[in-house]
Amino acid sequence: MHVQIIGAAGMIGRKLVGAISRTGKLGERAVTALTLADAIKPDAPAGFSGDVSIKAVDIADPATAGQLLAGRPDVIVHLAAIVSGEAEQDFDKGYRINLDGTRYLFDAVRELSQADGYCPRLVFASSIAVFGAPFPDKIDDTFLPAPLTSYGTQKAIGELLLQDYSRRGFFDGLAIRLPTICIRPGLPNKAASGFFSGILREPLAGKQAVLPVPDTVRHWHASPRAAVGFLTHAATMDLGPVGHRRVLNMPGVSATVAEQIEALRNIAGDKAVALIRREPDPDIMRIVAGWPQDFAPERAIELGFRAETSFEEIIRIHIEDEMGGRL
Amino acid sequence: MHVQIIGAAGMIGRKLVGAISRTGKLGERAVTALTLADAIKPDAPAGFSGDVSIKAVDIADPATAGQLLAGRPDVIVHLAAIVSGEAEQDFDKGYRINLDGTRYLFDAVRELSQADGYCPRLVFASSIAVFGAPFPDKIDDTFLPAPLTSYGTQKAIGELLLQDYSRRGFFDGLAIRLPTICIRPGLPNKAASGFFSGILREPLAGKQAVLPVPDTVRHWHASPRAAVGFLTHAATMDLGPVGHRRVLNMPGVSATVAEQIEALRNIAGDKAVALIRREPDPDIMRIVAGWPQDFAPERAIELGFRAETSFEEIIRIHIEDEMGGRL
Numbered sequence: 001m002h003v004q005i006i007g008a009a010g011m012i013g014r015k016l017v018g019a020i021s022r023t024g025k026l027g028e029r030a031v032t033a034l035t036l037a038d039a040i041k042p043d044a045p046a047g048f049s050g051d052v053s054i055k056a057v058d059i060a061d062p063a064t065a066g067q068l069l070a071g072r073p074d075v076i077v078h079l080a081a082i083v084s085g086e087a088e089q090d091f092d093k094g095y096r097i098n099l100d101g102t103r104y105l106f107d108a109v110r111e112l113s114q115a116d117g118y119c120p121r122l123v124f125a126s127s128i129a130v131f132g133a134p135f136p137d138k139i140d141d142t143f144l145p146a147p148l149t150s151y152g153t154q155k156a157i158g159e160l161l162l163q164d165y166s167r168r169g170f171f172d173g174l175a176i177r178l179p180t181i182c183i184r185p186g187l188p189n190k191a192a193s194g195f196f197s198g199i200l201r202e203p204l205a206g207k208q209a210v211l212p213v214p215d216t217v218r219h220w221h222a223s224p225r226a227a228v229g230f231l232t233h234a235a236t237m238d239l240g241p242v243g244h245r246r247v248l249n250m251p252g253v254s255a256t257v258a259e260q261i262e263a264l265r266n267i268a269g270d271k272a273v274a275l276i277r278r279e280p281d282p283d284i285m286r287i288v289a290g291w292p293q294d295f296a297p298e299r300a301i302e303l304g305f306r307a308e309t310s311f312e313e314i315i316r317i318h319i320e321d322e323m324g325g326r327l
Numbered sequence: 328m329h330v331q332i333i334g335a336a337g338m339i340g341r342k343l344v345g346a347i348s349r350t351g352k353l354g355e356r357a358v359t360a361l362t363l364a365d366a367i368k369p370d371a372p373a374g375f376s377g378d379v380s381i382k383a384v385d386i387a388d389p390a391t392a393g394q395l396l397a398g399r400p401d402v403i404v405h406l407a408a409i410v411s412g413e414a415e416q417d418f419d420k421g422y423r424i425n426l427d428g429t430r431y432l433f434d435a436v437r438e439l440s441q442a443d444g445y446c447p448r449l450v451f452a453s454s455i456a457v458f459g460a461p462f463p464d465k466i467d468d469t470f471l472p473a474p475l476t477s478y479g480t481q482k483a484i485g486e487l488l489l490q491d492y493s494r495r496g497f498f499d500g501l502a503i504r505l506p507t508i509c510i511r512p513g514l515p516n517k518a519a520s521g522f523f524s525g526i527l528r529e530p531l532a533g534k535q536a537v538l539p540v541p542d543t544v545r546h547w548h549a550s551p552r553a554a555v556g557f558l559t560h561a562a563t564m565d566l567g568p569v570g571h572r573r574v575l576n577m578p579g580v581s582a583t584v585a586e587q588i589e590a591l592r593n594i595a596g597d598k599a600v601a602l603i604r605r606e607p608d609p610d611i612m613r614i615v616a617g618w619p620q621d622f623a624p625e626r627a628i629e630l631g632f633r634a635e636t637s638f639e640e641i642i643r644i645h646i647e648d649e650m651g652g653r654l
């Protein structure tokens with residue numbers, strides 16, 4: 001099976017490539033070829049023994065998608081996006097990459113489909129950013145997308161296109177709405193959501209972290225490992241039972257910041273918790289107030305998607321996957 | 328006030344122009360200039376005493392929208408679309424007109440907005456075609472759009488763009504999801520929904536009509552007069568209370584075909600009902616099975632939108648507006 005990952009240089013992309021390289025498989029299926037593309041050249045997949053093609057591309061260039069598809073990948077995982085903050089700051093760039101880039105990709109698949117019946121699996125990484133307040137206590141599978149950011153708008157449009165193109169038979173698509181990924185490895189970043197990871201990752205490494213919101217704030221999380229699992233399942237599962245609604249809210253852990261901190265205390269002790277400094281930030285508080293808090297992702301669970309079931313599990317996965325298993 | 332109507336040659340467009348021409352007003356506001364555009368040249372607005380500009384345009388041409396906006400209309404009513412059946416048959420044309428054309432319009436407004444703060448009211452005629460089965464008994468204001476046609480997909484994308492552009496302050500937008508318009512005047516057409524009007528309009532005129540579905544089929548209707556009222560209210564109301572969710576399900580009458588027929592009997596007698604010939608059509612039955620049946624359009628009603636409250640009222644309006652008040 002030939003797998004193409006667009007957005008392979010991002011955090012989730014690198015983890016997905018790592019999982020394929022380690023096992024030679026995507027789920028249960030052997031991977032014989034990998035095409036990795038991103039705006040910056042992705043790293044070579046260490047240890048992968050199949051054919052490899054690595055490309056630095058601009059997906060907002062209408063010619064890119066056709067070139068990417070020359071090898072007729074069996075599975076396309078579309079992770080490429082300008083993130084929320086940048087799409088909000090740079091309106092044109094967000095629409096160019098997140099909407100036009102996605103549509104060029106879908107249309108390039110469509111052209112091949114109409115020419116000779118090519119019909120790959122296409123997995124689109126969407127986001128809970130398609131939702132905007134006000135919310136019910138738990139967002140169910142029939143709640144409307146009403147994004148409050150341009151990024152969320154662009155993802156919601158990508159979902160609609162994916163469903164129409166799938167219904168038409170141009171590809172076999174599935175869009176998965178990822179929870180906020182926690183604990184994100186790496187350095188602190190300036191994303192408004194960064195503190196959800198920072199207040200755990202930094203204390204686990206013996207460093208101070210800033211908490212800009214009250215600890216009553218509730219949000220929806222899954223680990224990077226769970227995200228790789230979601231993408232793998234979406235890429236390989238039988239889509240027959242999914243029907244025409246090809247967009248799924250992914251499972252996750254709903255937790256308040258206080259619950260996150262208690263999980264940290266249970267695993268790393270009071271010493272780690274003492275490294276969290278409370279510095280309320282009205283801007284971040286305002287942004288976070290518009291974010292989803294909890295979901296009832298029944299369809300995804302019925303279809304076999306699995307996330308963590310507690311924040312302690314999320315923290316343990318970080319320790320295993322990012323810290324060599326040791327505090 | 329300068330009002331621009333794009334799609335002015337269609338049935339609803341002509342009725343809206345007629346209402347403005349008769350009164351010199353849109354709602355309570357005096358109209359001093361009208362710009363009418365469509366793919367075919369709209370008729371001159373008989374009796375309108377203000378400035379008039381009439382244009383045949385191709386909205387899928389990226390240059391069109393900028394030219395249309397040269398006169399800086401205060402209100403833009405965007406009705407132009409390839410209808411459902413044609414958008415399903417001609418994929419490219421549907422996306423070109425219904426998606427690209429809408430985006431070109433929105434972006435042309437945005438350019439002027441960013442240049443000098445231009446911020447017109449923009450009313451977008453969306454449709455209950457954004458919804459796809461399965462449904463709850465009544466579709467409420469938070470039910471997800473899950474279109475089962477390319478037309479519905481294109482309308483749902485237009486709604487998302489309108490909300491993002493409105494949130495950004497590029498224009499002051501409102502999208503209204505029109506019920507199936509009944510009784511459509513004119514000749515029978517081949518739209519799958521055509522029979523809903525046909526089984527009333529034709530017998531009222533002493534002609535036979537074909538009913539291709541069982542009389543248990545339930546659907547959501549409003550008159551052409553109600554549609555003009557929706558557009559007028561959307562174009563002139565205070566949008567302050569609407570917030571960021573700038574898409575509203577319009578009110579209407581939920582009725583079974585049997586209830587439609589009883590209303591016809593009450594107004595025009597058994598003789599009229601006898602002109603309906605039952606000829607089940609499996610294709611039409613299958614299409615109609617995916618359509619919404621009933622709504623709870625609470626937000627729209629709170630915001631002052633009004634439709635008919637019975638099918639008899641819908642029939643009487645047809646007799647008044649299309650038959651000179653006489654059977």
